[in-house]
Amino acid sequence: MAYEIPVTQARAELADLINRVVYGGERVVVTRHGKPLVALVSAADLERLESAGQETEEQVISSVSTVRTLTSAPGEQGRFGIAAKHRQPGDSSG
Secondary structure, three states, X not given: OOEEEEHHHXXXXXXXXXXXXXXXXXXXXXXXXXXXXXXXXXXXXXXXXXXXXXXXXXXXXXXXXXXXXXXXXXXXXXXXXXXXHHOOOOOOOO
């Protein structure tokens, strides 16, 4: 769980907050009017977050690269005629 602190207080206690994050293993969320603005995390935490993001990105790229274009079922173009060939995406007329 992260420790929350208002930005005005964080400004005054920055050195202490850094020590809490680095040596105490805490995560600090700086807020303004009760809403989160930024988070202080250790460099090790940041590295783990970026690594996890990279792995997720690679998984998405891998799954997208396996998607293939599907052709119409046999007879579908004949069933819908020329409209199926020339209709623009998003065109609701017809």
